[in-house]
Amino acid sequence: MKWHRQSAGLTQEKLADRSSLSVEAISALERGTRRHPRHDTVRLLAEALGLPHDRRQWGGLTPRPTVYDDGLTGDERAELFRLKRENNRLLAEVNALNRVLRIWRDTMSAQVS
Secondary structure, three states, X not given: OHHHHHHOOOOHHHXXXXXXXXXXXXXXXXXXXXXXXXXXXXXXXXXXXXXXXOHHXXXXXXXXXXXXXXXXXXXXXXXXXXXXXXXXXXXXXXXHHHHHHHHHHHHHHHHHO
16 A cells, blocks of 8 residues: 555655545554455545555455444444343343243132132
């Protein structure tokens, strides 16, 4: 990516301005500490540099696969799934207690009759 930026005669700051990304993000991508940017990031950089969006031309810079498009981070999504599992577990307990309560109520009704 650095080669593309320098070929366009841009500093990291100018590329950041053109792409609406931070200088830190551009620096991390160039240093290789961040190798899998989001698809939107690649698109913004491609547009700012006048390059095609074809990611094969980015020299190893590949976007991370996007499975979900809900804006959640990985940690937030993991917490959401944990809460859903907990909710399902609690719902199963409530249903089991309702069955026990119905049996008890039917038993009590039968004794009174």
